[in-house]
Amino acid sequence: MPASLRSTEPLLEHLPEIASALRAASAILLFLDFDGTLAPIVDDPSLASMPAATHQALARLASDPRFSLAIISGRALADLRLRVDLENLIYAGNHGLEINGPGMEFIEPTAAEHLKALGELSRHLRARLRDIPGVEVENKVLSASVHFRRAPAGSLQEIRQIVNDAVIFDGNPFHVTEGRKVLEIRPSVDWDKGMAVRWIQQASAHPDALPIYIGDDSTDEDAFLALPEGITVSVGQARKTSAQYFLERQELVPEFLLWLSELPSLP
Numbered sequence: 001m002p003a004s005l006r007s008t009e010p011l012l013e014h015l016p017e018i019a020s021a022l023r024a025a026s027a028i029l030l031f032l033d034f035d036g037t038l039a040p041i042v043d044d045p046s047l048a049s050m051p052a053a054t055h056q057a058l059a060r061l062a063s064d065p066r067f068s069l070a071i072i073s074g075r076a077l078a079d080l081r082l083r084v085d086l087e088n089l090i091y092a093g094n095h096g097l098e099i100n101g102p103g104m105e106f107i108e109p110t111a112a113e114h115l116k117a118l119g120e121l122s123r124h125l126r127a128r129l130r131d132i133p134g135v136e137v138e139n140k141v142l143s144a145s146v147h148f149r150r151a152p153a154g155s156l157q158e159i160r161q162i163v164n165d166a167v168i169f170d171g172n173p174f175h176v177t178e179g180r181k182v183l184e185i186r187p188s189v190d191w192d193k194g195m196a197v198r199w200i201q202q203a204s205a206h207p208d209a210l211p212i213y214i215g216d217d218s219t220d221e222d223a224f225l226a227l228p229e230g231i232t233v234s235v236g237q238a239r240k241t242s243a244q245y246f247l248e249r250q251e252l253v254p255e256f257l258l259w260l261s262e263l264p265s266l267p
């Protein structure tokens with residue numbers, strides 16, 4: 001069936017065929033989003049962390065020569081690396097604008113030219129949003145986030161207005177996208193998680209590896225679309241997604257990772 005007509009199926013009901021595909025693959029490239037996928041969503045994004053069981057399953061997968069692991073997130077790469085805390089993984093931060101891993105190094109060049117402007121914009125927004133409780137402006141060097149999970153629901157329109165007024169004007173090299181309780185200020189470059197995923201595939205030691213991608217947010221949709229040959233998994237209640245499969249709750253992600261790590265290899 002063409003991908004566009006495919007409906008999203010519950011992942012856990014398709015494990016036998018997924019196991020067959022994995023056993024037939026010479027190598028597997030496992031992409032994982034962080035917040036809402038590896039780590040439960042929490043009110044204060046600075047407190048997000050992976051449960052111990054998830055860390056253990058990841059460590060086990062990372063030590064399996066069949067698997068390469070890539071963690072891809074809107075967080076800054078350095079922040080992501082600290083929270084995952086595993087060596088020899090591929091890390092992609094700022095929605096893929098920066099990538100680092102064994103034999104891999106990438107910074108999107110146009111985004112890198114706008115660091116100073118982004119710093120000024122972040123300071124300006126901090127001042128403009130200072131009087132709204134629960135709003136946090138995070139400068140992630142290549143992109144910025146305005147977190148509003150803890151802000152009063154009634155202030156959302158005002159927050160959006162202030163951010164749009166500061167960002168959307170002719171010639172500004174940034175644009176705004178909205179995620180789960182966050183406004184993302186990103187450089188207007190032709191680059192997203194989908195293109196980052198493709199770049200990582202090409203740069204990896206096994207460009208023909210079977211890709212798996214698990215993510216929960218709107219930015220992950222670009223990656224789902226970029227991997228029609230892969231196993232794509234959307235985390236969360238059934239919603240409009242281009243992913244092939246869904247996992248109902250974030251809590252099921254560690255279970256699936258454990259299942260993956262215990263999958264015996266072919267003799």
Ligand SMILES: [Mg+2]
Binds near residue numbers: 036216
């Ligand atoms: Mg996420």
